[in-house]
Amino acid sequence: MTSNAPWPQHGPPGGNGQRPLLPQQTNPTWMGQVRPGHYLAAPANEAPAVNTVIPPGAAGGRTAGGVIGLLVGGVFLAFAGLFLVLPYLVGNTGVTGFVVGFIASLVPLGAVLLAVYVIDRWEPEPKRLLLFAFLWGAVVSISVTLILQPFFALAAAPPVGMDYRTFAVTVQAPVVEEFAKSLGLLLLLVLARKHFDGPVDGVVFAFTIAGGFAFTENILYFGRAIAESGTPGADLAVVFFLRGVMSPFAHAIFTGTTGLILGFAARRWHTGMSVAAFFVGLVPAMFLHSMWNSMGQDFLVQYILVQLPIFVLAVVAIVLLRVAENRLTRQRLKEYAAAGWFTPPEVKMLATVSGRRAAVRWARQFGRGPQMKSFLSAATELAFIRQRILSGRDVPAHQLDEHRQLAEIVARRDAVLR
Structure with a gap:
């Protein structure tokens, strides 16, 4: 875009070639702390005084090519993954179960995407990156999970005293699924780092990926309730209440911890730090996932005493992140x-x-x-x-x-x- 605005000139006052001292209010929050050696004064506007745009009373990374390549690659992987995921779903649910499960899964998906919209309103992420995140969660991460699970089962055996089913639910599933989902986050950080600015962005992308993953997983669970039950209506109602009403944000919270940690790493960009943050971020995600899958007969008690407080803590953390982001915007x-x-x-x-x-x-x-x-x-x-x-x-x-x-x-x- 062409403009008659003058080229902004960076530089410290005084013309002595040294960077200016760090002003007192430069760091209004704990988010995005600026080191003194990195501070640069804002470029001066050499044009005439600006005409203010304000209503009466209102004052109370990479290049675009990298983003396009990421989206094209994501769409290709999702298309290829459909040839694995779709037969798997239909084979386990039947056509009727798949259709019913698909429709029912739209409800918890809508709740997650609404949360993404609310969190992302301040500085919206490009829709093409959110599309990549959703496709990664709904198709690619499911495909990666289906491919890796047999290898994980061969490489890791249940400990003494634990049956394979319990091991698969509490260890294998959290490890493989969180790795598959969070791999998409790492790709976004490395290939679209211009749009991955901090923890709020990490949460937004993580929630979108997790929402896609839960959407496909819910099709499987809801569809099975139809296909494998003598009382499909009643069983579907129970499964829908457990997954669609009581826990629509379970996967979002698991993967959200990884996104949060990767977002903090994005503040101090370095490839090695990003990879390290990826593996560090997997730990709480896998732990929370394993805790959720470990709830058995005392499910309701653990849900009230453990899972609900975790959900409330996640909401509080997101609100604090938004407040900090708003203050940072004001200061800049x-x-x-x-x-x-x-x-x-x-x-x-x-x-x-x-x-x-x-x-x-x-x-x-x-x-x-x-x-x-x-x-x-x-x-x-x-x-x-x-x-x-x-x-x-x-x-x-x-x-x-x-x-x-x-x-x-x-x-x-x-x-x-x-």
């Missing part, structure tokens, strides 16, 4: 405001949910709702680009992204005001 935009790219009231609007909603409502009165949404999205992306710069990783590439995004901010502001 304040730094651009100090350099002349935004006005202080604009920053207050851009960094609050209520301010954003008021801005969109105001813009809709003049037929500029889509343009305002575009401006809000561009500002959020700019804040995250700055965070990438301050992380000290791939700084020149991200500074180029910053220049393009600042030009985009100018153009999108003009589109709202014209």
Whole structure:
């Protein structure tokens, strides 16, 4: 995109060639801490003063080619995996069981995807990456699981005193399934790192992968309740209540721990650290998965005393992550405001949910709702680009992204005001 905006000039004040001291408010939260040696002042805006975009009262990685290649590869793997997964499902459920299971599985899937939408509203991930994540979970990770399970059974034997069925449920399934799901997270971090900024992104991608995996697994369980029971209606109701009502987020929470740890690793990008974080993140995911599968006759007691508190803890953690992300966005935009790219009231609007909603409502009165949404999205992306710069990783590439995004901010502001 071309723009008349001047090329932003980076550099410390004073012209002595040294980086500026780390300002006191640079780290407003525990998330995305900036090291003093990585700090760079925001580029100054050499253009005339900006025309503020604010309604009355509202102020209260890799290149795109890597992302496209990732999506194309994911679609190809998913298509190939269907030739393994589909016969497996239909063979275990029958056609009727498969159809009923497919329809019933849409309900818990909808709950997980709704949670993804809510978590991801602040800085939405590209839809093509969410599509990759879903396809990986629903088809590719299932295929990987089906392929690896026989090899795992040959390589690992149950300990003395444990029957094979118990071993398969409490050890084999958690290890193989979490590895298969989390492999997609690792690919996203390595090949689409530009869009994998931190723990919130890790949770979003993990929930999407896990939602896809649970969707396919639920087809199997719901379909079997139809195909293998003398009272299919009653059995389906029981299985649906256990999996679709009591535990739609079970897989999401398991894999979410891996996504969380990989997200923290993304803050300090390094290939070796990412791989190490992948294996570290598998540990809590496998542990939680094994705990869930180990619940037996005292299922209800363990569900109330153990699983419900874990779910509540996961909700609290996600809320804290969102709050920290919002504060980080506000601080990074304040730094651009100090350099002349935004006005202080604009920053207050851009960094609050209520301010954003008021801005969109105001813009809709003049037929500029889509343009305002575009401006809000561009500002959020700019804040995250700055965070990438301050992380000290791939700084020149991200500074180029910053220049393009600042030009985009100018153009999108003009589109709202014209």
